[in-house]
Amino acid sequence: xxxxxxxxxxxxxxxxxxxxxxxxxxxxxxxxxxxxxxxxxxxxxxxxxxxxxxxxxxxxxxxxxxxxxxxxxxxxxxxxxxxxxxxxxxxxxxxxxxxxxxxxxxxxxxxxxxxxxxxxxxxxxxxxxxxxxxxxxxxxxxxxxxxxxxxxxxxxxxxxxxxxxxxxxx
Amino acid sequence: xxxxxxxxxxxxxxxxxxxxxxxxxxxxxxxxxxxxxxxxxxxxxxxxxxxxxxxxxxxxxxxxxxxxxxxxxxxxxxxxxxxxxxxxxxxxxxxxxxxxxxxxxxxxxxxxxxxxxxxxxxxxxxxxxxxxxxxxxxxxxxxxxxxxxxxxxxxxxxxxxxxxxxxxxxxxxxxxxxxxxxxxxxxxxxxxxxx
Numbered sequence: 075x076x077x078x079x080x081x082x083x084x085x086x087x088x089x090x091x092x093x094x095x096x097x098x099x100x101x102x103x104x105x106x107x108x109x110x111x112x113x114x115x116x117x118x119x120x121x122x123x124x125x126x127x128x129x130x131x132x133x134x135x136x137x138x139x140x141x142x143x144x145x146x147x148x149x150x151x152x153x154x155x156x157x158x159x160x161x162x163x164x165x166x167x168x169x170x171x172x173x174x175x176x177x178x179x180x181x182x183x184x185x186x187x188x189x190x191x192x193x194x195x196x197x198x199x200x201x202x203x204x205x206x207x208x209x210x211x212x213x214x215x216x217x218x219x220x221x222x223x224x225x226x227x228x229x230x231x232x233x234x235x236x237x238x239x240x241x242x243x244x
Numbered sequence: 245x246x247x248x249x250x251x252x253x254x255x256x257x258x259x260x261x262x263x264x265x266x267x268x269x270x271x272x273x274x275x276x277x278x279x280x281x282x283x284x285x286x287x288x289x290x291x292x293x294x295x296x297x298x299x300x301x302x303x304x305x306x307x308x309x310x311x312x313x314x315x316x317x318x319x320x321x322x323x324x325x326x327x328x329x330x331x332x333x334x335x336x337x338x339x340x341x342x343x344x345x346x347x348x349x350x351x352x353x354x355x356x357x358x359x360x361x362x363x364x365x366x367x368x369x370x371x372x373x374x375x376x377x378x379x380x381x382x383x384x385x386x387x388x389x390x391x392x393x394x395x396x397x398x399x400x401x402x403x404x405x406x407x408x409x410x411x412x413x414x415x416x417x418x419x420x421x422x423x424x425x426x427x428x429x430x431x432x433x434x435x436x437x438x439x
Contacts, residue, residue: 081283084294085424087276088301094268095306100313101261102253103246104325106269108353109373116374117381133384140254147253147262152356154266155273159357162274171362174281174349184349188281188365191348192355192372193379195341199352200380201391202337204327206351207269209334211299213327215306217412219399220329227338232346236288239347243285 079166095215102147105212109196109205111152116196118144176243187242249323270357279361281349288346290434293427300420307413315410329399333391348372 081087098106117137121128128134137143163169175184199205202224204213210228213221247258276298277283286292313319345351350358350369358366384391402412 081277081294082275084276084297085301087272088298089305090275091269091272091298091302092305092309094265094272095302096309096313097268098265099246099306099310099324100319101246102258102265103248103323104253105327106265106353108351108356109377112352112370112373113377116377119374120378131381131384133381145254145259147258150259150262151266151269154263154268155270155353155356156266156360157263158267158270158272159274159279159360160270161267162271163279163357163361166274168274168279169360169362171364173364174358175365176282184365185368187347188349188368189372191344191346192350192369193344193376194372195344195348195351195369196373196376197380198337198340198342198344198376199373200337200377200384201340202334203330205341205353206299206345207353209327211303211306214303214416215310216321216324216326217307217401217403217409217416218327218329219401219404220331220334220396221327222401223329223331224334224338224341227335228342228345231339231342232288233342235343236285236346240289242347242349243282244289244291 078168091211092215095212098212099215104147105208105215106151107148107204107208107212108152108155109199110208111146111148111150112196113200114143114146114149115152118142176241178244179242184242187239246323248325269353270360273354273357274361278354279357279363281358281363281365284351284354285346285349290430293424293431296427297424300423304413304417304420307416308410311408311410311413321409326398328395328397330392330395332394344373344376 095106114137117134173181173184202209209221210225247253252258277294283292284295287295314321348369350366352373355366355369
């Protein structure tokens with residue numbers, strides 16, 4: 075089996091990520107984003123199952139004004155993120171199917187936490203109108219008050235909650 | 245003129261450009277090690293501060309570059325999409341997001357990189373995140389007053405205290421360097437205590 079290469083220096087990766095964000099602002103006129111693409115994919119899926127319910131929801135209906143919620147640059151960016159991540163992981167020998175967890179955690183506990191955690195994070199991202207990419211990083215680079223409030227709240231809550239899920243990770 | 249200002253983001257060229265920039269985004273996240281949920285959550289047990297170092301470095305790099313480009317007249321900051329500031333919903337949303345981050349092990353962008361690395365927990369996290377977004381949509385009509393009361397479309401911290409964009413970005417850079425150095429010291433202390 076091919077061995078995994080080490081990760082890159084965090085400052086090198088940080089500069090690369092920062093310059094990618096600059097490119098996004100210069101070319102697209104907007105920063106990076108991820109949660110919006112996921113929300114739109116979920117809305118598109120829900121629309122396939124129950125179109126009337128989705129069209130009657132005032133929050134989601136606006137996303138279908140042009141016909142499709144997923145024909146949107148945030149969905150394209152999410153597809154790109156997946157592709158870029160895959161090429162990088164492949165080149166470094168890091169594509170490994172599995173469920174990542176700490177030595178004391180079973181698969182069921184880990185997947186249950188991933189599902190619930192994902193739901194809570196997805197809900198929180200919509201409350202805040204963005205996630206770590208669109209609000210914390212992209213807004214932080216423009217020194218926005220809301221971005222710093224969100225980032226502070228995110229890390230404070232995560233540190234406070236971490237002891238309760240220690241068994242999942244350590 | 246950028247694509248957002250011309251309303252071309254969702255046209256064929258905008259979608260292609262977003263796809264390519266997303267590719268670079270995913271590449272750098274993966275290189276940093278953010279295709280691993282154990283690495284991402286290690287910061288909350290004081291064992292690996294890569295999340296803080298990468299985020300601060302990226303934010304400071306982009307802040308200084310954008311402020312400098314704006315100063316040279318190469319970028320019009322007024323023509324960019326800026327995430328709005330709404331303090332209370334962003335406090336509440338951040339608290340929920342932080343709990344979801346440490347329990348779920350991912351944030352949305354890194355989960356995409358996790359899926360690309362073969363991680364089943366990342367796929368499950370994204371399904372959860374999609375469900376959480378739909379739950380929000382169901383609740384939204386009753387929350388509108390809370391969500392948008394006091395919302396400001398643009399709210400720059402340095403400008404609200406009378407500082408320009410470039411000095412503000414330089415302050416952020418200094419904070420980023422200090423925080424990264426402090427984080428490395430904590431990493432060493434914790435490693436010495438739990439060999």
